[in-house]
Amino acid sequence: MLRFLTLILSLVAASWSLPASAQVKMSFHSFNGSVLFGRYPHTFVVLEGTLEQSGQRISENFGFTAKTVSTAILSGPVEHDILVETPKYIKKTNRHFTVTLSDSEYRKVKAELAKWRDAPGKYYDLDTRNCIHFVGALAKIAGLRVEFPDKMLRRPKKWLNYITGLNPSLGAKPVG
Template identity: 65%
Template structure:
C-alpha cells in the first residue's frame, strides 16, 4: 500500500512540474473604415503566443495593402506592402474568431506573408488580390474554409462574418 502511495505521489508531482503548454493563436480582424476619416475598410491577422518547439514568443500582425492609396487602385494592380498595425489601432478593430496553430502552420503563415510582401511588381489588386484574399490565404493555412464572393471583396467585416458562418466550428458570433 505504501509503495502504491509513493508511485501515486510521484505521478502527481511529475504532472505538477510540466511546463505550460505552448501555443500560438491566429486571430482574424476587420476594421470598419471610412473614406471620410482616412482609413479604408481593412482585414488583417494577429499571431500571439509561444512556439512549442523553441519557446519563441510570438507577437506579430500582418495586413496586405496598397503602398499608396489613390484612384489608381480602381484601375488594376498597384504596388503592394504588408502593414503592421499599432496596438492603438488594433483596439478599434473587430476580432471575428481565433484558431490555435501548430508550429508548422506558424512557419507557413510567415512564409506566405513574406511571399506576398516580396512578390515583384504590382501585386495589390482590389478585385483579385486585396487584404481579404491575403487573410483568406492565412485562414486556409489554419484549416478554415474560405471563398470570395464578388459582392464582399471590398467589405472585410461582411466577408469575415460570412466566413465565420461558413465555419460554425469556430463558434464565432456575427459582428454588426
C-alpha cells in the same frame, strides 16, 4: 540503487510540473473604415502566443495593402505592402474569431506572408489580391473553409462574418 530510484522519482515529479503546451493564436480582425477619415475598410490577422518547440514568444500582426492609396487602385494592380498595426489601432477593430496554430502552421503562415510581401512588381489588386485575399490565404493554412464572393471583396467585415458562417466549428458569432 537508492540514488537511481531517487533520480527516477525526481524525473517523474519534474514531468508532472511541466508548463502547459505552448501555442500561437491567430485572430482575424476587420476595420470598418471611412473614406472621410483616411482609413479604408481593412482586414488583417494578429498572432500571439508561444511556439511549442522553441519557446519563442510571438506578438505580430499583418495585413496586405496598397503601398500608396490613390485612385490608381481602381485601374488595376499597384505596388503592395504588408501593414503592421499599432496596439492602439487594433483596439479599435472588430475581432471576429481566433484559431490555434501548430508550430508548423505558424511557419506556413510566415512563409505565405513572405510570398505576398516579396512578390515582384505590382501585386495589390482591389478585385483579385487585396487584404481579403491575403487573410483568406492565411485562413486556409489554419484549415478554415474560405470563399471570396464578388459582392464582398471590398467589405472586410461582411466577408469575415461570412467566413464565420462557413466555419460553424469556430463557435463564433457574426460581428454587428
